Amino acid sequence: MLAVFLYLVISAVLPGTLAYDPDMLQDICVASPSSGVKVNGFACKSEANITAADFTFEGLAKPGTINSSVGSLVTAASVEKIPGLNTLGVSMARIDYAPGGLNPPHTHPRATEIVFVLEGELDVGFITTGNKLISKTVKKGEVFVFPRGLVHFQKNNGNKAASVLAAFNSQLPGTQSIAITLFxxxxxxxxxxxxxxxxxxxxxxxxxxxxxxxxxx
Incomplete structure (x- = not known):
């Protein structure tokens, strides 16, 4: 009976643990850039050396300079930019689009993404494993969700710049651009x-x- 009980407990808990970053076991664990140790995360900095700077980032405050061939720029605010995010299971990004700009088809293997449109209007969509396209035009103030691991994209079909704020349920969601990855x-x-x-x-x-x-x- 004990073996059956343990099997049922593991079966119930395991899907949830795989859905997002592992739960934290302490108040904070600021990532230590000097440590090369990574065990599903980063080693912790000594608490004596932690400051407010470990928990802040100004890079999302204004649009970046877009000079890519696809006409978009992603500015990530993950644990690599905000050490204090280590073990907290969240991160953000800002995406800026020139007129006609595209954030090409890509996936985030470790996180679901939700975007909030700051400016402009975008055609967005994701493709299910059943090969169905779920798409919509989103405007300023609206949100759209891209499920974890599914291929998705955003395209600015307007004649003015657009931008979104994106949030992820992972400190380091990872990005695999389909074309870049393959070619x-x-x-x-x-x-x-x-x-x-x-x-x-x-x-x-x-x-x-x-x-x-x-x-x-």
Missing amino acids: TATPAVPDDVLTKAFQVGKKEINKIKGNLAPKKP
Whole structure:
């Protein structure tokens, strides 16, 4: 009976523990940049050295300079920018879009995302594992949710700049841009894998790789 009881408890608890960052076991655990230790998080800084600066970040206050080929800029406010977020299971980001700008299809493997439109109007959407597109046009003051791990995007189809604030239920949600991941990985994904997956020739694959390759200064 004990074994059955333990199995039922684990079965009930495990799905919840996998849905977001692990619960904290202390008041704070400010990430220590000097430590290379990472065990599903970062090592804690000595409490004697903790200051208010560990819990603040000014990078989301105003739009950033957009110079990407897709016309968008993501400014993350994760544990890497705010050490005090370590073990707290939350983070934010600001995304700015030029007219016509796109935040290309991508996923966050460790977090659900919710965006609040600060300015402008965006076409947003995500794709389920059943290959169904859930999409909508969102305007200033509206919110939209992208479920954890699902491919999603945002596109500014207006003639003026747009911006959103995004929140995540992870201190470090991670981002995998579909195109960048497949076409600029190191070592490279074999061309025969890409040509067969996308049903195109090697010439087209090389063209995409050239367009996505980091530009030399």
